[in-house]
Amino acid sequence: MSFVAEFSVSADDFALGDALAAVPEMQVEVERLATHSREWVMPFLWVSGGDPDAFGDALADDETVADVKTLDRLGDTRLYMVEWSESVKRLVDTMIDKHAIVQEAVARHEWFLKLRFADENQLSAFYRHFGPDFELHRKQRTTEPKHREFGLTPEQRETLVLASEMGYFSVPREATVEDLADHLGISTNSVSQRLRRAHDALVRNTLLANGRRRPE
Known part of the structure; x- marks a missing residue:
């Protein structure tokens, strides 16, 4: 029986800690992409709610970002393509090894993640591994309507x-x-x-x- 779990994790423990601190009013939303490759789990970021140009500069300087390109400009909203640093890639590798599928990832001050697991044992193993860094807010069986x-x-x-x-x-x-x-x-x-x-x-x-x- 599969489960969906919602976690929060600080930006410092996940990604973009410096960029989000530099432009705290900005919201980041990861565009969903169905892949298990460490290179393509979270490459596209929609950002809005603050100064997108200042945030773009902050992204380029963030230690968790190896490279960033601006793909689209829609008013005060930007779509960036990000190549993550090795530290983020290793974290993503570990999440994948623990059988987590990223369904949703949104950040504003901290990250909020919606992850799918094939069963409760996988969810429990993930939670034991990441411990207090990943705060579990809700879990539910996906057999519910x-x-x-x-x-x-x-x-x-x-x-x-x-x-x-x-x-x-x-x-x-x-x-x-x-x-x-x-x-x-x-x-x-x-x-x-x-x-x-x-x-x-x-x-x-x-x-x-x-x-x-x-x-x-």
């Missing part, structure tokens, strides 16, 4: 799907909260709560790097 991965309850998913099918999100709107409530046989207040909580879960589990709300 897809919506669980995004933090949605079955009721929230049902309400979102119905709202889309009935045109609640259309412009102009083709259905109201009252229409959804009548169809579901629940109160308008319950529909509103489901929609708000579903939107919050989707944002936290798809757009935010670590799935956590901004601290008060």
Whole structure:
């Protein structure tokens, strides 16, 4: 039974510690690439949220980067191709040896990784090896329905799907909260709560790097 696990790890212990410290408002997102080669696990980086030119300079000076090229410029967003230093390549080698498949990697101050393992024994071996450097936040069996991965309850998913099918999100709107409530046989207040909580879960589990709300 396969597992997906979410970890956080400091940039100093993973990659780009100097660059992220130099431009702390920048967010880095690794473009997914299905490969097990140490050369091509994380070559493409999308960066946004800060000064991309300053971050490009910081990338070139970062000790974990051997070479960097700018591939695309889209407003304040950049796509870089990075050749990693030997230290990062060795770390990637070890992750691969421990049977981790990188599904998602996002950084802002620290890295947040979503890794897939074929079974719980592989996940446990990975966690024992990397110890406290990799903080485990969540693990889940991938036999659960897809919506669980995004933090949605079955009721929230049902309400979102119905709202889309009935045109609640259309412009102009083709259905109201009252229409959804009548169809579901629940109160308008319950529909509103489901929609708000579903939107919050989707944002936290798809757009935010670590799935956590901004601290008060």
